[in-house]
Ligand SMILES: [Zn+2]
């Protein structure tokens with residue numbers, strides 16, 4: 350563990366993927382690799398987001414070590430893309446969501462992963478139509 354662990358998720362946490370053909374993604378805040386819903390911040394301009402640290406790159410690669418090389422390459426490319434930032438909703442909320450919406454969604458959600466996805470697609474979610482939250486494949 351390092352001092353700059355921002356998320357509450359543990360790097361060794363075994364996440365349960367939702368499955369159903371959803372693409373695996375990196376979380377730029379905790380280094381997690383899973384198919385849980387993401388808040389995607391996109392700037393269309395390079396270097397809007399910081400270049401990931403070596404520690405973060407190693408964490409992502411450790412979390413992706415069991416995947417085929419092509420998938421690892423794709424995830425690494427996602428990580429080093431400084432024009433966008435993909436974040437677990439709970440990690441984004443903990444870090445201070447730039448659009449001030451993840452906090453409210455996390456508070457209302459019963460959990461992460463499949464529970465979060467179910468919440469995001471239910472009528473109880475006050476931000477059900479957010480285009481910047483990845484819910485589907
Ligand atoms: Zn995360």
Ligand SMILES: [Zn+2]
Pocket residue numbers: 388438441442446447448449450451
């Ligand atoms: Zn957010």
